[in-house]
Amino acid sequence: MAPILPRCPALSDDGASSGSASAIVTDAASGFHVLRIDGYSRTKSTVPNGQCVESRPFRVAGHTWAIEYYPNGSHLECAGYLSLFLFLKEPVAGGVVAQWEFSFIDQVELQKPSHLCKLPESTFDSVSSPWGYEKFVKKRLLERSDRLRNDCFTLRCDIVVAGKPHAEDAKLPSSFVVVPPPDWQQHFRSLLMGGQGADVAFRVGGEEFMAHRCVLAARSPVFSAGLFGSMREGTVREDCIKIDDMLPLVFKSLLHFIYTDSLPDEMEGQEDATAAPTMAQHLLEAADRYDMKRLKLICEERLCRYIDVNTVATTLALAEQHHCLGLKEACFDFLKSHKALDAAKETDGFQHLLTSCPSVFFELMSKLAAR
Known part of the structure; x- marks a missing residue:
């Protein structure tokens, strides 16, 4: 479909406006x-x-x-x-x-x-x-x-x-209608950032976040039970809910996903070899905590990209703790190489795996023995 170009007026010899247009299209x-x-x-x-x-x-x-x-x-x-x-x-x-x-x-x-x-x-x-x-x-x-x-x-x-x-001709319409792509994400992001109509507050690591109960409940069954049911998440003091064991940046990213179904821009462009997997790990824990399955799978997929000798043991322990079968199999697949396994055994993370998740270590050994 040829793009619609803006009017390009020109003056003819008799002073009338005229114009033409063409376009290179694929x-x-x-x-x-x-x-x-x-x-x-x-x-x-x-x-x-x-x-x-x-x-x-x-x-x-x-x-x-x-x-x-x-x-x-x-x-x-x-x-x-x-x-x-x-x-x-x-x-x-x-x-x-x-x-x-x-x-x-x-x-x-x-x-x-x-x-x-x-x-x-x-x-x-x-x-x-x-x-x-x-x-x-x-x-x-x-x-x-x-x-x-x-x-x-x-x-x-x-x-x-x-x-x-x-090349083909392009029309110069006197008026036209262009339907933009869906923009609900921008509107919901503005709703979150502006705080208009917010009716619940969270305190996370000394920072306060305002949000909308109905949005949180629609996106997370845990928030739904905590905000509208008999359960309560964290410690309620007046109208502020305290969230323990979570970094403010992680909770901020969680809220961003709840409102926009996407990761924050700064996380999308995150290339740091340490910061990127660490953030994905924290966000996976938060997604599991609030039963947000799509976000959990997104974090799993990202962590699969960062599996290496230094991260495989901690990633495997995380996968076992949060029942991430795909991520767990990806770690097993990486460790099938004797060279990778020997190098991973020298890391502190592997020693932690032995003490915190002995069952997954024996499962790994069984798989390797079978091969």
Whole structure:
């Protein structure tokens, strides 16, 4: 769709205003296909490693595609994983250049245009190898997750095919209507920052935060019970609720997520190798404390990025304490290397793991022995 350009008036010889406009545009076609796996256990037991089940062909972005689903991995090295591949089902001269992504149906962050436009481009044609993930997800993680329900789970494949840049005429309308993107997050952030109508106060580490009971209750069942039920969170003194064992910055970030469903800007851009995982750990604890499952999963995913020799033991202890199965498996996967395990054993965090979570240490040893 050509962008709408502002009016560019000019004077003709007779003094009348006239103008013209053109635009350089790149048309992009996009779409998605939803693939439901019914009877996961059946596919796993009947389709051996290296063999796949092909989806029905589907049309997206003007082309015909299909998905290859390998319930036991596409080759021997990934037998413990599900493999997924996208391929073109029709001959196209020169191939089709596209951006693509596989995700579970609930992973909305991976399905947004802002994520898809940052992905590398892949060239598809009907004779070359398909594109996809050899290790999309560990079977054990899927089987322990809420995504597998009644032996079924649902996948989504997003595809964006960009055309070649070209010039075209652009109209100069006398008036136009542009519908902006949703802005509720900005409004709720302003509500939090301005404090208008706030009816509950929290004291955290010497700092006071104002908030709205109905917003907190709508986002967290723990806040709902504490503010409107018989339970009470912290120590109530007059109209201020005291929150112990939490840093003010963590509570501030928690409130920001409650009101905007996003992390604070300063946390999004946080690259410090120590500060970033530490903040994610604290926020995960807060998310678990207030039963905010989406925030907890976001923190888990972030902590998976920072697993290294120095952090793996403390991260594993945290995962065990807060029942983070995905994060726990990621730590186990990192420690499967003898070199990584030997180096981690020399850290203070590993000694703490031995004393605080002996059961998870024995689970780790059992996994390594089995391998």
